[in-house]
Amino acid sequence: MGRVHPTLQDYALISRIRNSEAGHAVVVIGGLYTYGTEAVDEFLTDPQPMRSIEKEVPLSDPHSNVQITLGTTVTDAVAGSPGCLRLGRVEHTMPTMQRTIVVVGSINIDLVVNAERMPAAGETVSGSGFQTHFGGKGANQAVAVARLSYPVEMIGKLGSDVFGEHLRAYLASAGVGMEGVATVEGSSGTAVIVVDPLGENRIVVVPGANAQVTPDYLDLHRHLIRDAGMVLTQLEIPVETIERLAEICAEERVPLMLDPAPPKRIPASVFEGIRWLTPNKTEADFYVAQSGLKIQENMPDETASCLLRQGAAGVILKMGSHGAYLATRDGIREEVKAFPVTAVDTTAAGDAFNGAFAVGLMLGKPPAASARFAAAAAALSVTRQGAQDSMTSREEVDKLLGSGI
Secondary structure (H helix, E strand, O other), X not given: OOOOOOOOOOOEOEEEEEEOOOOEEEEEEOOHHHHHHHOOOOOOOOOOOEEEEEEEEEOOXXXXXXXXXXXXXXXXXXXXXXXXXXXXXXXXXXXXXOXXXXXXXXXXXXXXXXXXXXXXXXXXXXXXXXXXXXXXXXHHHHHHHHHOOOOEEEEEEEEOOHHHHXXXXXXXXXXXXXXXXXXXXXXXXXXXXXXXXXXXXXXXXXXXHXXXXXXXXXXXXXXXXXXXXXXXXXXXXXXXXXXXXXXXXXXHOOOEEEEOOOOOOOOHHHHXXXXXXXXXXXXXXXXXXXXXXXXXXXXXXXXXXXXXXXXXXXXXXXXXXXXXXXXXXXXXXXXXXXXXXXXXXXXXXXXXXXXXXXXXXXXXXXXXXXXXXXXXXXXXXXXXOOOHHHOOOHHHXXXXXXXXX
């Protein structure tokens, strides 16, 4: 494709496509020469059904843009009103490539103990089993995405211990992109998990190498974020890193999903940069209390509304066996029912949910359908032991969704 200068007299090509919201793309008018390094110079030319969208784009701002549903490609544009360009033919096609999901977060080794019940303070109880699993909320969500056959890149750090070697090998074998994962001197992140016979758990996390995922490290891997369709993160890395991540996502216009676990105080600027906030009950209660409001038990709409007022554009309350509750600033309110399953281990159910919710959105599903897709993935995950080992395939999720349960 030649390099062109858009003018009011000539046809102009769409030369740059960037994601702004899940299911949409920002289409920027201009040529490669005009807009530099982020241009896309590959376009679909196979004949497809066409229509005119009758959309004019002002040219007074060189970054003029228009939102087009993901999966459509504008093939030409002509002079419109004075100072405007009219978009013309639109091809309905599949995108040439999927924009990756990037996960910025923790990578841990999980040491799991099965106990007859949770011990009280100072009490020793008998255990019935011990396993080691690959975990960390960041790595769990990355594997959840990869198992659903969607491209994913990880940004994080591993220790120089033997756990780090095994964690790296496992993530790569699961299909997670590892360009953004470095090895540093010291221990890898470690989580000690106690699981009772009902599948409920208690977790203690030692950050290890995860504490060295710094704002400067994000800047080194900004290109991965820039190219992403969505970024997922959690609070098992330093809060100042989350602040920098929110800034980068805002600057690059990439939607950010925050799983606020473990709950920590975060600045208002971070809340304002969140496209999707996905707390469980404990985490939601923490942020509601931080706001100074008192909300009665089992009032998900009030809880979600409180979190939306703190700045997030969308909230999904993860309520375990009670399902989920979806709310957005533009008025969506929807209960998402859980799938009835027998829980074996709930350790990574929330991570399975987040990874699948992101995949659903990136596949173009509406938020409610994406949440239903995520609920199915989470339900399947709790029927298996372990964190990353419990993540499910897209075929299994589609089968459960189609079962009529």
